[in-house]
Amino acid sequence: MSDSFVHLHVHSSYSTLDSTIRTKELCARAAExxxxxxxxxxxxxxFGSIEFYQNAHKAGIKPILGCEIFLAPAxxxxxxxxxGRKNSTHLTLLAKNETGYKNLVKLVSVGHLDGEWLGEPRVDRELLGEYSEGLICLSGCTNGAVAEWFHLNDLDAARAEVEQLANLFGKDDFYLELNDQRxxxxxxxxxxLKEFSQELGLKLVATNxxxxLNKDDHEAHDVLICIGEGRLLLDENRKSYPADHYFKTxxxxxxxxxxxxxACDNTLEIAEKCNVELVLDPTSSEKYPQFDSPDGTxxxxxxxxxCFDGLEKRYGKRELDYLCEMHECNEADIRKTLDDRLDYEIKTINDLGFASYFLITADFIQWGRDNDIPVGPGRGSAAGSLVAYTMGITDICPIRFGLLFERFLNPERVSPPDVDIDFCQSRRPEVIDYVRQKYGERSVSHIVTYGTLGAKSVIRDVAxxxxxxxxxxDMLAKMIEAKPGVKLKSEYDEKAELREIIENSSTWQDLWNYALKLEGLNRNTGVHAAGVVIGDRPLDEHCALTRGxxxxxxxQCDMGAITxxxxxxxxxxxxxxxTVIQDAENHIRKHTPDFDxxxxxxxxxPTLALLNRG
Known part of the structure; x- marks a missing residue:
């Protein structure tokens, strides 16, 4: 067996305000x-599974996808x-294969959607039994399911817990987890546990x-814990981790x-067992819901x-005459231009497998209009699509304004279509509810976002x-530019006054060094203001779910991971x-009923002149 070692129990900044590790740096350190x-x-x-998976492959190492779950006592x-029991204890679960990862996704989703209590997404032993296939279980850290009984000085109960978990996961896939942080x-x-191992024929495994990441990150980690707990570093009764919780060699x-x-050799054995291959393809439409045509065709x-029915409706005599005059040609030429452009776009969309996307989008937009929900005319590159215009997805004629379809969907640079749809703010939830009812409650979901410790805010938090x-x-924080993407390091390099203040005080130096290490770490989770995911099946068959x-x-996947x-x-x-425009239309119709x-x-x-006068 090799003299190497594999860390099987690791937290990243997706363990919010509890770890200073970024997945890219983690993978780079493991490779180093x-x-x-x-x-x-x-x-x-x-939360971090897709990002971690990609970063591990980029670093040339195998990613082992896992989770430290919260286990309810009942x-x-x-x-x-x-x-006499804790509200939850910990178990370390690792996915061996695709089945294991799917079961891990299910477990985590159930914990968040149905098992959450006092801020902890808990699962129970019945669920472990249901979703144990393809998973390796480690008995947990000092706060683990087995360790709970050691804290209560009940060795018989600890042994019974070990036996129950070994039965749930099988002796080959259950390991007794050893930790040593002094x-x-x-x-x-x-x-x-060493005695249990010999007595019950179970294997030991060492984790940390x-x-x-590094031993000298301990103080910065301490600061992070205080930020999360709302405590001062001087508080003797605050939560703190021993200095040994770093990524040891x-x-x-x-x-x-x-x-x-x-115990260390078994980390390599487990790593050999774990071979999850995720299918990541942002250009694929295989997981899109399939739109069933109402007429069965x-x-x-x-x-x-x-599309061609819509073409006839969109381009009556007045519109055709306008385009003829604009392009200085006859009606037959314009009709040929429209037909050719529409055929080209339809073929491209069908070849790329995105027909359902357009049909689904047109369907809920039309539902909104049918229910008097104001819908925007379209924005962004989607306005360059004649298909979108003929289907009523947009209200902007791309021929009239010389807009290019290829900016929206390019067969030579395949990326999924992205249509931003504006709805009345107060009635937007009705459209989402319609989509949820049509495609299934668990097949439609909002998308997670992460709030981070930004350059200015981390200064204030650490202080x-x-x-x-x-x-x-506040004095120091105000010296940091209030603009997107600003970084503390660049501010320090560019501002002599800032450097002088920091260099002349050991307190400011400590604060600055802590802030540099914590900048950009996840602070909390939120919900994307606009993004909605629609799946071909319940979404927890593709990714883990949580609640806002x-x-x-x-x-639990952000916009990038969803793509x-x-x-x-x-x-x-x-x-x-x-909403304002709709209200204005309603007022106008009181004296001009046919206004559109x-x-x-x-x-x-006259309107443009009015706008120019301000």
Whole structure:
């Protein structure tokens, strides 16, 4: 067996305000240490799984997808305390294969959607039994399901817990997890687990419950914990991690667990077992819901019919005359131009497999209009599509304005279509509910976003936990530019006054060094203002789900990861402008019943003169 080692219990910044590790740096460090693989096991979530998977492959190491789950003492339906028990304990789960990863996604989703209690997405033993296939289970850290009984000095219960978990996952895929961060209780746990190993024929495995990358990151990690807990560094009773929770080298881990034969070798054995291959293809439409044509005809045929029916409606005599005059040609030439352009776009869309996308989009936009929900005329590159115009997705004629279809959908540079749709702000939820009812409650979801410790905010956060006055912190923070993408390092390099203030005070130097290490880490999760995912099946068969602050279902993949997975993403934008325009139309119709804003000429000279006068 190799002298290497694989870390199987690692937290990233997706364990919000509990780890300083970024997945890219994690994978780079594992590769630097010649480790063949590394695992990601964030607290109760899979937020970082796609990013980690991609970064690991870029670094040339194997990604092991996992999660440190929260295990309820009884059923997740029992939202109450169990006397003498913790509200939850930890288990480390690792996916061996695609089945295991799908089961891990299911477990994590159920925890967030149905098992959440006191801020923890819990699962129970019944769920573990249902979704154990393809998963490797490690018995957990010092807060683990087995360790709980050691804290209660109940060895019989600890042994029974071990036996139950071994039965759930099978002896070959259940390992007794050893941790050693110099805590006295850990020595007792490790030695007893060694006895259980011999007694029950189970294997040991060494982990380090990693929360920061390097040993000298411990103080910055301490600051991060204080930010999350709202405590001061000087507070003696605050939560703190021992300095040993860093990404140790193989030599350090093997030295630490020299008295536990096989514990380090088994990390390599587990890494060999874990071979999850995710299919990431942002150009694929395989996971898009398939639109069933109302008349039962093949989808592509129905799509073609809808487009050409729309062409006839959009281009009556007045519109054709306008284009003839504009292009200085006759009606036959314009009709040929329209037919050829539409045929070309339809063929491109069908060849790329995106017909359902357009049919779905046109369907919910038409539903909105049928229900008097104001819908925008279209924006962005989608306005260059004649198909979008004929289907009523946009109200902008691309021929009239000389807009290019290829800016929207280019057969030589395949990327999924992206149509931003504006709805009345107050009635936008009705359109989303319609889509949810049509394609399934669990097949439609909002998209997660992450709030981060930005350049200015991290200065204030670090200052607060260090006990620095608000005024002093504000003075320093105001020296940082308030613009998107600003970084502390570039501000320091470019501003002599800022450098001088920092260099002349050891306190400011400490603050600055902490802030540099924490800048950009995830602070919280949120919900994307417009993004909605529509799947071909319940979305927890593709990615893990969680809930937003208002109880709405939200994907645990952000916009980038959703695209990489090949899921259909729509932007349902809520604009107050649409409501204002609708109200204005309603007032106008009181004295002009036939008024239609879509017939108002865009080159009306009195109107333009009014706008020019301000």
């Amino acid at each position: 240490l010649d480790m063949p693989a590394v695992a990601l096991t964030d607290h109760g979530n899979l 059923s997740i339906q029992d939202k109450k305390e169990v006397p 805590l006295e209780i850990q020595q007792t746990i490790n030695n007893t 419950d990693v929360h920061f 193989p030599e350090e881990m093997r030295s630490l667990f020299a008295d536990f034969p096989g 093949p989808r592509e045929e129905y799509f073609h019919k809808i 607060r936990v260090m006990g620095i006055s608000y005024g002093d912190a 602050n208002e109880g709405e279902v939200v994907t 990489e997975l090949g899921l259909l993403k729509m932007d349902f934008l809520g604009l107050k402008n649409m 804003i879509n017939t108002v000429p865009l080159d009306d000279e």
